[in-house]
Amino acid sequence: MARQDPKKDVVIVGLGWTGSILGMELSKEGVEILALERGEDRKTVPDFAYPNMIDELKYGIRYGTMQKPKNSTVTIRRTLDETALPYRHLGSFLPGDGVGGAGVHWNGHTWRPMENEFRLRSYVEENWGAEIIPEDMQIQDWGVTYEELEPHFDRFEWMAGISGQAGNVNGEMIEGGNPFEAPRSRGYPLPPLQQTADAEMFAEAARAMGLHPFPRPGANASEAYRNEYGMQLGPCNFCGFCERYGCINYSKGSPQTCVLDALKRKPNFQYKTNSEVLRVTLADDGKTATGVIYWDEEAGEEVFQPADIVILGAYSLHNVHLMLLSGIGQPYDPATGEGVTGRNYAYQMNGGTSMFFKDVDFNPFIGSGTVGMSIDDYAINQIDFGAEGFIGGSYITAGRANGQPIRGIALPSGTPGWGAEWKQGIGEWYGHSMSIGSHGSNMSYRDVYLDLDPTYTDKHGRPMMRMTFNWKDNDIRMTQFMKSKIEPVAESMNPDLMQSSYKGDGAMYDVRPYQTTHNVGGAPMGADPSTSAINRYLQSWDVHNVFVMGASAFPQNIQYNPTGAVGALAYWAAEAIRKDYMPNPRPLV
Amino acid sequence: MSSDVPSTRDFRPTRRGFLQGGAAGAALTGLAARARAQDAAEPVPLDQYEPQFFTAAEYAFVLAATARLIPSEGDGPGAIETRVPVYIDLQLGGDFGQAADWYMEGPFQPDADPLLGYQSPLTPAEVYRQAIPVVEEFCQNRMGAGFADLSPEDQDSVIKALEQNKDPLSGSDSGAEDTEVVESGAGGGASGGSAEPATSQPILSAELRDFFSLLLQNTKEGFFADPMYGGNYQMQGWTYIGFTGARASFKEWVDKHDVPYPLGPVSISGERA
Numbered sequence: 001m002a003r004q005d006p007k008k009d010v011v012i013v014g015l016g017w018t019g020s021i022l023g024m025e026l027s028k029e030g031v032e033i034l035a036l037e038r039g040e041d042r043k044t045v046p047d048f049a050y051p052n053m054i055d056e057l058k059y060g061i062r063y064g065t066m067q068k069p070k071n072s073t074v075t076i077r078r079t080l081d082e083t084a085l086p087y088r089h090l091g092s093f094l095p096g097d098g099v100g101g102a103g104v105h106w107n108g109h110t111w112r113p114m115e116n117e118f119r120l121r122s123y124v125e126e127n128w129g130a131e132i133i134p135e136d137m138q139i140q141d142w143g144v145t146y147e148e149l150e151p152h153f154d155r156f157e158w159m160a161g162i163s164g165q166a167g168n169v170n171g172e173m174i175e176g177g178n179p180f181e182a183p184r185s186r187g188y189p190l191p192p193l194q195q196t197a198d199a200e201m202f203a204e205a206a207r208a209m210g211l212h213p214f215p216r217p218g219a220n221a222s223e224a225y226r227n228e229y230g231m232q233l234g235p236c237n238f239c240g241f242c243e244r245y246g247c248i249n250y251s252k253g254s255p256q257t258c259v260l261d262a263l264k265r266k267p268n269f270q271y272k273t274n275s276e277v278l279r280v281t282l283a284d285d286g287k288t289a290t291g292v293i294y295w296d297e298e299a300g301e302e303v304f305q306p307a308d309i310v311i312l313g314a315y316s317l318h319n320v321h322l323m324l325l326s327g328i329g330q331p332y333d334p335a336t337g338e339g340v341t342g343r344n345y346a347y348q349m350n351g352g353t354s355m356f357f358k359d360v361d362f363n364p365f366i367g368s369g370t371v372g373m374s375i376d377d378y379a380i381n382q383i384d385f386g387a388e389g390f391i392g393g394s395y396i397t398a399g400r401a402n403g404q405p406i407r408g409i410a411l412p413s414g415t416p417g418w419g420a421e422w423k424q425g426i427g428e429w430y431g432h433s434m435s436i437g438s439h440g441s442n443m444s445y446r447d448v449y450l451d452l453d454p455t456y457t458d459k460h461g462r463p464m465m466r467m468t469f470n471w472k473d474n475d476i477r478m479t480q481f482m483k484s485k486i487e488p489v490a491e492s493m494n495p496d497l498m499q500s501s502y503k504g505d506g507a508m509y510d511v512r513p514y515q516t517t518h519n520v521g522g523a524p525m526g527a528d529p530s531t532s533a534i535n536r537y538l539q540s541w542d543v544h545n546v547f548v549m550g551a552s553a554f555p556q557n558i559q560y561n562p563t564g565a566v567g568a569l570a571y572w573a574a575e576a577i578r579k580d581y582m583p584n585p586r587p588l589v
Numbered sequence: 590m591s592s593d594v595p596s597t598r599d600f601r602p603t604r605r606g607f608l609q610g611g612a613a614g615a616a617l618t619g620l621a622a623r624a625r626a627q628d629a630a631e632p633v634p635l636d637q638y639e640p641q642f643f644t645a646a647e648y649a650f651v652l653a654a655t656a657r658l659i660p661s662e663g664d665g666p667g668a669i670e671t672r673v674p675v676y677i678d679l680q681l682g683g684d685f686g687q688a689a690d691w692y693m694e695g696p697f698q699p700d701a702d703p704l705l706g707y708q709s710p711l712t713p714a715e716v717y718r719q720a721i722p723v724v725e726e727f728c729q730n731r732m733g734a735g736f737a738d739l740s741p742e743d744q745d746s747v748i749k750a751l752e753q754n755k756d757p758l759s760g761s762d763s764g765a766e767d768t769e770v771v772e773s774g775a776g777g778g779a780s781g782g783s784a785e786p787a788t789s790q791p792i793l794s795a796e797l798r799d800f801f802s803l804l805l806q807n808t809k810e811g812f813f814a815d816p817m818y819g820g821n822y823q824m825q826g827w828t829y830i831g832f833t834g835a836r837a838s839f840k841e842w843v844d845k846h847d848v849p850y851p852l853g854p855v856s857i858s859g860e861r862a
Contacts, residue, residue, distance in 0.1 A: 069690065196843065419745065457694075
């Protein structure tokens with residue numbers, strides 16, 4: 001029998017970026033808030049302190065900051081006919097664990113989606129007609145516009161201390177910024193990072209070809225900074241241990257560096273770690289939640305935590321899992337196309353071209369998560385989808401994040417993976433290669449979705465979530481288009497050798513190599529309750545006191561890294577909850 | 590943990606094998622500490638190391654196999670000089686060997702499409718334990734000697750067969766497998782081995798088919814992980830390629846494009862190479 005704890009006004013599931021932001025913002029209303037975090041507590045000191053954090057084996061290879069599949073994982077299949085099997089050890093994507101969530105181990109890439117990405121279906125239909133949308137593609141509008149979110153992008157960027165160069169401030173174009181970005185109300189809070197050699201070489205080549213390079217924006221502070229919560233960042237020292245690591249230097253924007261110490265001072269905010277929420281409990285009529293049941297690891301018992309408002313702020317996959325387990329929203333059925341919870345899961349289509357320069361010393365160990373020069377000349381708003389035969393786009397970047405050797409040393413194709421030639425190859429080529437990467441969109445499809453697995457269960461005995469995902473022709477055509485644009489730039493740089501790696505016809509999803517932790521969708525937001533799980537304020541259509549944060553809200557994946565949009569949506573939802581929902585709890589749409 | 594095999598017989602040929610590399614022999618006998626070699630006590634020579642996980646026979650195989658995966662010849666250290674076998678022994682005796690972080694509940698489908706990831710019911714430690722005798726038997730049957738006693742060329746041919754997990758002398762049905770290239774996006778990774786269409790029987794059963802990739806991955810880890818894990822002795826792996834280890838502070842050098850960084854690596858314990 002579950003223990004029952006005293007009621008809270010708000011319970012927040014997960015204490016990563018969105019849980020921290022919602023905690024901070026809702027605490028201003030004086031309500032009693034409890035955040036439940038399934039993992040450990042983590043602080044910059046001692047948990048991320050030098051030198052112990054600078055351990056490639058422990059964190060880069062054995063995933064010390066990530067969720068352990070033993071505790072939480074999914075099953076995966078590529079097609080409806082296949083039997084899904086457990087994702088037994090991490091590979092393709094790396095969900096975080098513990099306080100700070102994936103906000104601890106991200107690189108810090110912080111982008112705003114393009115205006116037309118928020119209304120993608122409408123944009124395509126208006127310009128090319130619905131007939132260019134493949135039959136099985138389920139792209140949707142978000143139900144919220146860029147203009148509505150702009151103040152909230154601004155808020156997130158100034159909270160997280162983003163370094164970058166604006167290209168369009170209120171319609172005024174600024175030299176050196178991204179000329180294709182949507183207008184922003186002001187620039188970034190910090191100037192761009194210093195650049196590594198590969199980034200400058202790419203930018204020079206791109207400029208010579210008439211393209212428009214700009215510094216990639218990101219949450220690695222270029223200078224000392226203090227944000228609205230009084231939290232302070234120090235300048236990034238380019239340690240080369242960013243992605244997969246906690247920041248040793250208070251330089252990477254994270255819940256720890258930007259929110260949590262301020263939030264912990266709020267007398268009406270509490271958090272508990274080692275407390276995994278098992279399900280949201282609903283009232284008999286199913287129209288409201290009564291609280292959550294969680295597993296209290298220290299007490300070794302289930303706890304019923306009553307609450308008036310439930311904020312799902314776990315990682316996107318876990319938000320969807322909790323909704324499926326709790327009966328929030330009708331589960332999506334690919335056979336009929338009906339149902340909303342689990343609908344429109346999507347990933348990210350990336351590719352790249354590597355170049356080898358015998359005579360250039362790149363010092364690859366000098367890097368930061370977001371250093372780099374990018375172009376948006378082949379972005380979603382620059383491509384004629386009708387003429388090119390695909391829907392989507394990419395941003396393209398060169399920049400050095402790290403030179404950690406176990407994670408891989410690029411070698412000319414044909415070099416054996418072991419033996420004398422391998423050893424000779426790493427001696428010759430470490431520090432003499434660079435790459436240009438394409439980071440691209442991924443559309444949503446009728447048979448790509450999330451549901452509960454019929455066979456496998458987790459350590460709590462709950463059905464595991466099943467992911468059905470595969471690459472599709474539209475997105476393969478997109479990445480092949482990017483290859484055709486990147487290779488001429490690479491050739492113009494006159495490398496000694498170059499080689500490309502982009503998905504080709506018939507590519508099947510391979511869960512083994514790391515690709516990206518941009519798992520989006522599954523609880524899509526939208527204006528139509530028959531095709532979206534949550535409304536434009538991230539409020540469950542069916543259970544109005546449940547709000548679902550995170551990239552699970554994306555109806556398809558954007559061409560950018562998701563965290564900028566995740567942060568903006570969190571601030572947008574927080575404002576709606578504070579100003580509109582709390583005074584009068586009800587469906588907001 | 591078991592030590593059911595007397596060590597001397599198993600060691601002798603292996604030791605002879607790796608003593609053929611001059612630098613290797615020096616490192617083994619502890620006579621040739623590098624410059625600045627650190628006042629730290631000399632570690633026990635590899636041939637006297639008492640494995641925590643491996644049996645003597647397993648250890649002999651791992652010494653010989655890692656010495657081919659990263660050989661001592663040529664520029665730079667090999668797996669022996671960097672004490673990779675010690676690293677692997679400690680890893681298999683610890684959390685990694687036990688798959689402590691992995692989801693290991695059934696049902697299992699070890700013969701699933703490899704793209705669906707690791708599906709064996711066996712932990713890495715169990716894979717090593719069960720695979721090594723199979724490989725040794727293969728060597729005896731096909732080449733008339735245990736792996737450690739084979740010539741380097743024959744050892745390499747066995748490793749290539751293991752990499753494909755195909756017995757080259759059995760059968761001749763033409764493999765119809767798709768050999769899709771693994772894409773890893775920008776940033777790249779080490780390129781894998783060749784993907785020959787294969788004939789014939791697997792050497793290792795489906796439950797053991799990841800043995801080669803585990804062994805190779807663990808070997809590279811032992812070459813490049815911080816020395817506190819038992820390999821990368823005296824940071825020789827880092828020094829060879831020019832990686833700076835745990836230095837982790839470069840603000841003054843970011844702008845110095847194409848200028849070699851002047852300082853060598855440091856370890857987490859503060860040791861300098």
